[in-house]
Amino acid sequence: MSFIRKDMRALAIGTTALVALAASGAQAKVEGDTIVLGSAISLTGKYSTNGIHAQRGYDFAAKRINDTGGVKVGGKSYKIKIVYYDDESTPARGAQLAERLIKQDGVKFMLGPYSSGLTKAVAPVTEKYKIPMVEAEGASRSLFTQGYKYLFAVLSTSEQYLASSIALAAEIAKKNGKKPSDVRVAMAFENDPFSLDVRAGVADDMKKYGMKAVVDDKLPRDLSDMTATMTKIKALKPDLFVLSGHSKGAATAARQMKEMKIKVPMVALTHCESSKIIDKFGASTEGILCPTQWSETLSYEGPLFGKASDYDRDFKAAYAGYKNVPYQTAQASAAVQVWKDAFERANSFDGEKLRMALTKTKMSTFYGNIKFSSAGNNIAKPMVLRQIQGGKLKVVAPLKWASAKIVWPRKPQY
Amino acid sequence: MFDQIIGNLSVLTAAPIFAVDLLFQGLFIGAIFALAGYGLALVWGVMNVKNLAQGDLVILGGYIAFQLAAWGVHPVVALPIAFVVMFAFGWGIYVLIIRRVVERDLFTSLLATFGLSLLIQQTLNRIYGPEVQVVESGLGSREFADGLMIVPDVRILSLVLASVLAAGIIVFMRYSRMGQAIRATSQDARAARVLGIDTDRVYAFTYALNSAICGATGVLVALIWVIQPFYGIVYSIRAFIIVTAAGLGNLPGVIFTGFGLGIAEKYSDFVLGSEFAIAAVVLFLVFVLIWRQIQMYRVRQVVR
Numbered sequence: 108m109s110f111i112r113k114d115m116r117a118l119a120i121g122t123t124a125l126v127a128l129a130a131s132g133a134q135a136k137v138e139g140d141t142i143v144l145g146s147a148i149s150l151t152g153k154y155s156t157n158g159i160h161a162q163r164g165y166d167f168a169a170k171r172i173n174d175t176g177g178v179k180v181g182g183k184s185y186k187i188k189i190v191y192y193d194d195e196s197t198p199a200r201g202a203q204l205a206e207r208l209i210k211q212d213g214v215k216f217m218l219g220p221y222s223s224g225l226t227k228a229v230a231p232v233t234e235k236y237k238i239p240m241v242e243a244e245g246a247s248r249s250l251f252t253q254g255y256k257y258l259f260a261v262l263s264t265s266e267q268y269l270a271s272s273i274a275l276a277a278e279i280a281k282k283n284g285k286k287p288s289d290v291r292v293a294m295a296f297e298n299d300p301f302s303l304d305v306r307a308g309v310a311d312d313m314k315k316y317g318m319k320a321v322v323d324d325k326l327p328r329d330l331s332d333m334t335a336t337m338t339k340i341k342a343l344k345p346d347l348f349v350l351s352g353h354s355k356g357a358a359t360a361a362r363q364m365k366e367m368k369i370k371v372p373m374v375a376l377t378h379c380e381s382s383k384i385i386d387k388f389g390a391s392t393e394g395i396l397c398p399t400q401w402s403e404t405l406s407y408e409g410p411l412f413g414k415a416s417d418y419d420r421d422f423k424a425a426y427a428g429y430k431n432v433p434y435q436t437a438q439a440s441a442a443v444q445v446w447k448d449a450f451e452r453a454n455s456f457d458g459e460k461l462r463m464a465l466t467k468t469k470m471s472t473f474y475g476n477i478k479f480s481s482a483g484n485n486i487a488k489p490m491v492l493r494q495i496q497g498g499k500l501k502v503v504a505p506l507k508w509a510s511a512k513i514v515w516p517r518k519p520q521y
Numbered sequence: 522m523f524d525q526i527i528g529n530l531s532v533l534t535a536a537p538i539f540a541v542d543l544l545f546q547g548l549f550i551g552a553i554f555a556l557a558g559y560g561l562a563l564v565w566g567v568m569n570v571k572n573l574a575q576g577d578l579v580i581l582g583g584y585i586a587f588q589l590a591a592w593g594v595h596p597v598v599a600l601p602i603a604f605v606v607m608f609a610f611g612w613g614i615y616v617l618i619i620r621r622v623v624e625r626d627l628f629t630s631l632l633a634t635f636g637l638s639l640l641i642q643q644t645l646n647r648i649y650g651p652e653v654q655v656v657e658s659g660l661g662s663r664e665f666a667d668g669l670m671i672v673p674d675v676r677i678l679s680l681v682l683a684s685v686l687a688a689g690i691i692v693f694m695r696y697s698r699m700g701q702a703i704r705a706t707s708q709d710a711r712a713a714r715v716l717g718i719d720t721d722r723v724y725a726f727t728y729a730l731n732s733a734i735c736g737a738t739g740v741l742v743a744l745i746w747v748i749q750p751f752y753g754i755v756y757s758i759r760a761f762i763i764v765t766a767a768g769l770g771n772l773p774g775v776i777f778t779g780f781g782l783g784i785a786e787k788y789s790d791f792v793l794g795s796e797f798a799i800a801a802v803v804l805f806l807v808f809v810l811i812w813r814q815i816q817m818y819r820v821r822q823v824v825r
């Protein structure tokens with residue numbers, strides 16, 4: 108009997124401890140004069156490079172906000188602190204850690220993880236606990252078709268990645284006295300959710316112009332060779348070649364276009380930067396079009412960071428070793444800036460009031476304009492198209508922000 | 522879908538040069554997969570260890586080439602270096618891990634090699650990061666038929682290297698003392714031991730040889746495709762498919778199956794579309810297995 112009583116006592120102590128923990132957790136959202144944001148992000152594993160880029164973006168923005176007077180709510184100035192956990196690049200771990208941030212650490216304001224896959228794993232958790240999450244690294248269109256109410260994304264969604272290249276091809280066709288519907292397109296997309304989203308956007312725009320796909324390959328995820336697709340392109344001579352297949356696809360395509368001397372006048376690829384094709388394959392990549400969320404050469408401007416070029420300069424000064432600031436970093440900073448703006452407009456730490464404030468976000472930033480649709484994605488910022496010119500990436504579309512003219516047809520040196 | 526297939530077929534009939542092109546491409550990729558498959562067949566057949574870390578050994582070889590290229594060593598020179606380094610690595614792995622699981626059941630060896638696979642992946646990720654890497658050979662391409670068929674020199678080189686490697690291994694297995702000992706051990710380990718063969722040494726040599734073959738394959742992979750710490754699984758799966766299709770204990774068959782699957786993959790890739798390239802390979806495997814079942818059935822009837 109006695110050991111049962113002992114067990115009961117242990118249980119009672121345990122429960123008290125848990126309650127105490129929960130109580131302390133409930134206050135963790137704002138500790139004294141510090142607002143606590145939480146994020147599970149990939150610090151190890153296969154997404155670690157970009158995960159760390161994003162984390163630095165978050166930290167850089169938090170530091171900038173704290174150094175410039177903090178966040179003003181109810182006449183008081185608050186500092187921002189971000190709690191991180193390493194999700195090891197695995198979705199299951201990401202969801203687990205989001206639960207832990209919310210339930211154990213009492214975080215009430217979330218920042219997103221890295222990649223669409225991880226965001227997809229975390230979003231149902233934040234939704235369940237009605238915790239608003241501003242994310243900067245999940246672009247998949249499928250994130251915004253689930254009816255999530257607490258998810259806000261500052262970046263452009265995946266179906267816009269290469270769609271602009273179709274509009275550009277139509278424009279060039281018109282300039283050359285041809286009809287846009289004469290443009291023949293070769294498509295190669297990896298068979299995964301992200302790349303298929305990109306494909307859907309391209310296919311929609313092609314339909315709009317009445318363009319025809321002469322090659323429409325879906326590359327299996329474990330396919331390492333694209334030579335059959337390249338042979339087909341050589342045989343059918345399309346006017347435009349669009350491809351999306353993460354870094355592996357971009358590197359393989361660049362290598363095999365070089366090896367097989369593919370002469371398509373216009374080529375557009377995703378992941379030009381992360382695959383470092385310019386460093387790897389040099390002049391053979393000349394003229395390739397690469398979509399990007401952001402570039403420091405854009406004329407965007409806003410409070411806190413100033414111009415896009417200012418952000419670029421300041422970030423490089425704060426973190427040594429960056430030749431280019433990745434857009435993953437810039438959009439992470441923009442997400443923290445969105446939180447600051449929402450806190451100040453809501454003038455409260457109440458979850459629902461903050462959610463309402465977030466839905467009404469309308470700001471100009473160094474990262475571009477931000478305005479959320481009812482689904483939570485940013486509809487005010489276009490995707491930017493850059494072209495490799497002389498070994499550098501130059502913005503060529505949209506024309507409003509372009510810093511260089513497009514070179515057509517592309518003149519690679521094989 | 523179907524009009525696209527017909528369109529693709531008509532390209533091949535209108536310009537047969539593309540069919541030749543595909544044949545060569547199939548041979549090129551077949552050579553690489555055949556090597557990985559050969560190593561697996563060796564380990565599987567001799568030691569009955571299903572090496573799930575096969576692909577990761579390939580990728581490790583690729584990173585050796587990458588590191589050597591960073592130090593200014595040309596990849597053609599890197600190939601023998603990777604072969605030797607990976608031989609030593611394989612021997613070490615055998616002594617540390619494989620020796621303890623050789624005599625155990627299937628699941629122990631599967632688990633051990635799976636753990637090894639994870640260990641290699643994460644170590645490479647720690648050292649080199651998760652970016653996609655390549656090794657440039659600096660070789661050009663050859664043009665045939667007015668530039669309609671372009672063959673990169675690096676692929677010809679890799680085909681030659683793969684053939685030399687494969688021929689060398691076959692000769693070694695047939696005529697050297699160690700090759701004979703390996704074959705004897707694979708037939709009956711206990712009998713081999715009774716006749717004075719040090720089977721432990723044979724096992725160590727076999728695993729080390731497999732690891733060396735994988736390392737050399739990895740150099741070729743880095744030269745013609747891309748490497749990344751987590752891409753090993755592709756080569757593991759392909760090696761298993763090849764060994765299963767060739768049949769266990771049929772070492773020369775592994776080479777032919779590797780080439781055959783490579784060619785089948787390229788043609789189905791072109792005609793059916795890339796999404797069916799891997800599917801065609803697996804379908805091919807299914808047909809081989811069914812055909813073999815029918816054969817076995819005949820044999821069983823004769824015995825009965």
